[in-house]
Amino acid sequence: EVxxxxxxxxxxxxxxSLRLSCAASGFSVSSNYMSWVRQAPGKGLEWVSVIYxxxxxxxxxxxxxxxxxxTDNSKNTLFLQMNSLRAEDxxxxxxxxxxxxxxxxxxxxxxTLVTVSS
Amino acid sequence: SYVLTQPPSVSVAPGKTARITCGGxxxxxxxxxxxxQKPGQAPVxxxxxxxxxxxxxxxxxxxxxxxxxxxxxxxxxxxxxxxxYYCQVWDSSSDHYVFGTGTKVTVx
Numbered sequence: 001e002v003x004x005x006x007x008x009x010x011x012x013x014x015x016x017s018l019r020l021s022c023a024a025s026g027f028s029v030s031s032n033y034m035s036w037v038r039q040a041p042g043k044g045l046e047w048v049s050v051i052y053x054x055x056x057x058x059x060x061x062x063x064x065x066x067x068x069x070x071t072d073n074s075k076n077t078l079f080l081q082m083n084s085l086r087a088e089d090x091x092x093x094x095x096x097x098x099x100x101x102x103x104x105x106x107x108x109x110x111x112t113l114v115t116v117s118s
Numbered sequence: 119s120y121v122l123t124q125p126p127s128v129s130v131a132p133g134k135t136a137r138i139t140c141g142g143x144x145x146x147x148x149x150x151x152x153x154x155q156k157p158g159q160a161p162v163x164x165x166x167x168x169x170x171x172x173x174x175x176x177x178x179x180x181x182x183x184x185x186x187x188x189x190x191x192x193x194x195x196x197x198x199x200x201x202x203y204y205c206q207v208w209d210s211s212s213d214h215y216v217f218g219t220g221t222k223v224t225v226x
Contacts, residue, residue, distance in 0.1 A: 044220040104151035108160040
């Protein structure tokens with residue numbers, strides 16, 4: 001079964017750092033394009049970052065320079081390192097697979113909540 | 119950056135047809151995907167490549183895309199279709215993914 005399971009969310013103070021993980025099963029993260037998508041409370045979906053098969057990465061403007069996406073192919077896991085966190089980064093963070101650029105996100109993980117607050 | 123605009127809400131009676139629009143500059147030249155999200159759940163793909171239904175999605179869900187507007191149509195609406203719906207494209211000029219603003223479908 002193709003599945004994604006996120007972990008690592010929690011309460012963090014502004015300016016702090018957090019690393020999210022997304023464990024994949026049923027497919028290889030190294031053979032797909034993997035993304036992070038977030039959703040602030042009561043708001044819509046916002047794409048955050050993508051990592052391509054060859055390791056090329058792209059970021060949405062609000063997180064560029066603060067977030068880093070990566071994979072550990074030996075653990076078949078996707079990561080999101082989040083630094084210099086701000087209140088506006090508070091959201092449920094989902095990981096999702098898209099086999100190639102332009103293809104739809106499917107499947108999605110269940111999400112992990114990140115709350116940035118003092 | 120590329121922007122996708124959806125109506126905030128659509129209300130429809132059971133058994134009727136709901137149409138959700140997604141507006142974007144020359145969106146007809148892009149592939150549009152649609153997701154359904156119920157409260158407390160992750161999004162689920164309901165239409166890919168403008169009009170393709172993934173396995174397990176009822177035939178009541180259909181899509182179209184032309185010009186500056188893509189449309190998700192839900193026929194014979196059921197209470198279980200009540201959810202938020204998002205359109206999404208990939209912007210090749212920036213290698214960024216873009217989501218629409220989202221539409222809440224309410225079944226009366």
